[in-house]
Amino acid sequence: MIKMIETDILVIGAGPAGSTAAKHAAMAGSSVILMDKKSEIGSPKRCAEGVSKEGLKKLEIEPSERWVTKELSGVRMVSPNGTAVNLTEDKVKLPEAGYILERKVFDKYMAMDAGRAGAKIMIKTLATGMKREDDQMVVTAERMGEEFQIKAKIVIAADGPESRVGRWAGLRTSLKPKDMESCAQFEMAGVEMEEPDCIEFHFGSVSPGGYAWIFPKGDDIANVGLGVLTTMTDKSAYEHLLEFVENNPATKNAQAVELNIGGDPVGGLLKKKVTDNVLVTGDAASMVNPLTGGGIISGMLGGRIAGQVAAQAVMEGDYSEKGLGIYEELCERELGKSFEKYLKAKDYLLSLSDEELDQIAEVFKDSDFETINTAEMVRKLVKISPKALLKLGKLF
Amino acid sequence: MIVKEWCMYCGECAGVCPRNLIEVREISLNFNKEECKDCRICVKACPVQALEKGDD
Ligand SMILES: Cc1cc2nc3c(=O)[nH]c(=O)nc-3n(C[C@H](O)[C@H](O)[C@H](O)COP(=O)(O)OP(=O)(O)OC[C@H]3O[C@@H](n4cnc5c(N)ncnc54)[C@H](O)[C@@H]3O)c2cc1C
Ligand code: SF4
Ligand code: SF4
Numbered sequence: 001m002i003k004m005i006e007t008d009i010l011v012i013g014a015g016p017a018g019s020t021a022a023k024h025a026a027m028a029g030s031s032v033i034l035m036d037k038k039s040e041i042g043s044p045k046r047c048a049e050g051v052s053k054e055g056l057k058k059l060e061i062e063p064s065e066r067w068v069t070k071e072l073s074g075v076r077m078v079s080p081n082g083t084a085v086n087l088t089e090d091k092v093k094l095p096e097a098g099y100i101l102e103r104k105v106f107d108k109y110m111a112m113d114a115g116r117a118g119a120k121i122m123i124k125t126l127a128t129g130m131k132r133e134d135d136q137m138v139v140t141a142e143r144m145g146e147e148f149q150i151k152a153k154i155v156i157a158a159d160g161p162e163s164r165v166g167r168w169a170g171l172r173t174s175l176k177p178k179d180m181e182s183c184a185q186f187e188m189a190g191v192e193m194e195e196p197d198c199i200e201f202h203f204g205s206v207s208p209g210g211y212a213w214i215f216p217k218g219d220d221i222a223n224v225g226l227g228v229l230t231t232m233t234d235k236s237a238y239e240h241l242l243e244f245v246e247n248n249p250a251t252k253n254a255q256a257v258e259l260n261i262g263g264d265p266v267g268g269l270l271k272k273k274v275t276d277n278v279l280v281t282g283d284a285a286s287m288v289n290p291l292t293g294g295g296i297i298s299g300m301l302g303g304r305i306a307g308q309v310a311a312q313a314v315m316e317g318d319y320s321e322k323g324l325g326i327y328e329e330l331c332e333r334e335l336g337k338s339f340e341k342y343l344k345a346k347d348y349l350l351s352l353s354d355e356e357l358d359q360i361a362e363v364f365k366d367s368d369f370e371t372i373n374t375a376e377m378v379r380k381l382v383k384i385s386p387k388a389l390l391k392l393g394k395l396f
Numbered sequence: 397m398i399v400k401e402w403c404m405y406c407g408e409c410a411g412v413c414p415r416n417l418i419e420v421r422e423i424s425l426n427f428n429k430e431e432c433k434d435c436r437i438c439v440k441a442c443p444v445q446a447l448e449k450g451d452d
Contacts, residue, residue: 162407167416184443237443261443263408
């Protein structure tokens, strides 16, 4: 007979979204299992590791020197011909300044917090299937050669861009290629950045459908990567990365010590994230800023809502789609509205040729910015580019 | 589907497979061959070209 474990809430995936969901569900008094197929939570990383200070504050997470590698003081944006727009703290107010994390450590710490709140953590445990039985979900799982089942009142699918769990429950979490950035990144040493305290973005044909980045991690170390839409190029993300590294003055003498790859779901918030007994959160629900590709903070915000809604439903004994429906509303309020705007902004950005990007950089490079948030950027763009007005209107 | 030795089990292929046929384990990939419609979306999505359609 296959072993069966019972719990109120099962969270599948211990990335930032899943660990946050598990922590908040456990804090609210539910019995919680948090499982991940990895033998080491957080590793290998699939991330450039940038987060905003504002975001951590919102999540009430104190930055720790154990997982912050670098405090940032600005942003550098580079157009295809090398024209740079530097937005540094000495020139502008930086409400969205942030940190570069060590994700391998950060993710583990977030899982530890969930454990401290009362969640039971199961590592090296793969969910292999799921079915509904007597008003509950039964998940089959495998750990070190042992197969067993977990019966849960509610399953929170936080399984990242693979997003298979939601589909087992009939939700449409799979992504079209146009909505998934294909990413490749090196962590490198010997990087010679112009502005070593700034995150750097490179736009245009260097990375079709996305952008390239250099995110400093202190000293001469940086994450150097890019994301492409496979609908817009015949080369792989890795091939584009090799070209970028070879041609960029900051990286041409640098050496890679790590290769990271992965998908980043940038199509905007998944419409239907709830069904009977199941909530989808984080990357699995495309809780990623469609313009920047950043999904750590937004996934954790979504995860917090998922954990709280699930725990409340357990208390009330209603795990139906209707009972969990408030999740959609809260996610829409927290993330959905801003994502709509960022989607439009992305659409505009992707419509620009290398020449147009160069022209815009030329104008921006001498501009005065009072703030550096994305909305302010777009407002400025609209002023100088008629196409921006057409594509973005008065959104921002 | 032939999975090359340099696959890094990132799971991007699984996320775009419209039929949910790819199981990504920590260090192996399983395909449900019977259901595969040979659309090759997974092949194109891979950031390191680690998938190749075999003759099966
Ligand atoms: C190259 C790259 C760079 C990025 N850079 C940034 C950045 O700088 N800043 C930012 O904010 N965001 C960035 N992102 C996005 C960010 O990494 C994700 O949004 C974030 O990790 C999402 O968290 P998550 O918890 O939803 O999913 P994940 O972190 O992907 O976690 C999902 C977990 O589920 C587990 N899992 C999956 N299936 C199963 C299963 N069947 N059984 C058990 N466990 C399972 C996986 O092992 C994994 O640990 C980047 C993404 C990429 C690809
Ligand atoms: S996308 Fe490529 S590297 Fe990633 S799991 Fe699939 S085959 Fe492997
Ligand atoms: S070829 Fe298409 S159907 Fe077959 S595994 Fe790949 S994405 Fe799925």
